[in-house]
Each structure stands twice: as C-alpha cells, then as structure tokens.
Amino acid sequence: KAGVTQTPRYLIKTRGQQVTLSCSPISGHRSVSWYQQTPGQGLQFLFEYFSETQRNKGNFPGRFSGRQFSNSRSEMNVSTLELGDSALYLCASSGGTGGTGELFFGEGSRLTVL
C-alpha cells in the first residue's frame, strides 16, 4: 500500500511569489491535514479536509489556503510569500469517517523563501 506522497519535496521561491503544494493520501483515506514545521514554532496545524470540505482550520492568515479534490488529493497554496513562510510543510492522511484517528505523514515539502 503506497504511503502519503507530497510533491515537490524541495522548492525555492522569492518573496511575493505564490506556491502550491500537493498531497496524495493513502488510498481510501478521506481526511487530509496540513502542518507547518519551523525550528522556532514547531509543528503547527494549518487545516484539515474531509470529503472535499474544510473541517478544521488553524490560526494562519488568509494567504494560506487549501482544497481537496473528489479523489481525496489535496493542495495547499500560499500567496504573497514572506521570508517567515520558509518551513517544512507536512501533509497527513487518516482513514475512517468519524473524526481524526491515526495520522499517516508524508515526507514533507521543504519551502525556502528568499
């Protein structure tokens, strides 16, 4: 069974640009959540999608957005990039219909903003 796949693994952008990250969950998983990880702030929850609906949202500005497609694949977008957006962005999927259970993580997309 294939794991959670995140693309791209590494990318470099400049301030003001936008970026789109992709996450393919484990087959059959309908919940996808996104996290930002930085040395200073640790792991922070961005948002969670279940069956194409945003079910929960963390405390991030509106520049951070996401969506989920009918095949459960998810994308997150960051517009007007700032230096502080440099981070490892992790995606996790989970199965089941009732709430969040065990999370399965991808290896992350490392974004560097110059």
Added chain:
Amino acid sequence: AQSVTQLDSHVSVSEGTPVLLRCNYSSSYSPSLFWYVQHPNKGLQLLLKYTSAATLVKGINGFEAEFKKSETSFHLTKPSAHMSDAAEYFCVVIHTGGFKTIFGAGTRLFVKA
C-alpha cells in the same frame, strides 16, 4: 480545552541505557494519545497509540508507553537506547469528537556512544 506538554525539550542518554520521554496531557474528553518520531528531514512515523484499550501500549523498535489517567500522563520509555533512536519525538492528542489534533512541542533525543 485540550493541551499537550512535553516536559523536556532535550534528553541525552548513553547507548544501552533506558530512555524516558515525558508527556502530560489535558483533555475534557477521553483522548486518543500517540507518540510519533521524526528523523531529520523526514515526516513523522507512528511509534505507538493508546485508544482506551490496555493502558500499557507497546510500539515499534522496543518503545512502550503507559497511560495513567490519574496523572494525565503518557510517558514513552525504552529499556535500552540505540544510536538509531536519536531523533525528535512528539506526543500527540487527538480528540475525535472535535476533529482536533494537538502536538506537543517535541523532545529531541540524543544518544551518546
């Protein structure tokens, strides 16, 4: 309100000695509790989980954790550390009723030869 506190930001042990990583939680509901490990530039890997069955939970790579409701703790232990255990460990509370996942700040484990 739910919260997770990992009591040590760094723990250093010698190879072959026991490991103890401490985690306290606060939850208004019966939580599901997890320990994850993260090696450098990698995603998080599940070590073990507690979901209201046995209070002593065994995980991968010789790790185990004990759920103590009276102490609201879920400490992670391993009898004998190995160099490959050097990584960052996260205690996680998942409140299924509110679809919330709360991560501890992480504990970095150093293993000395």
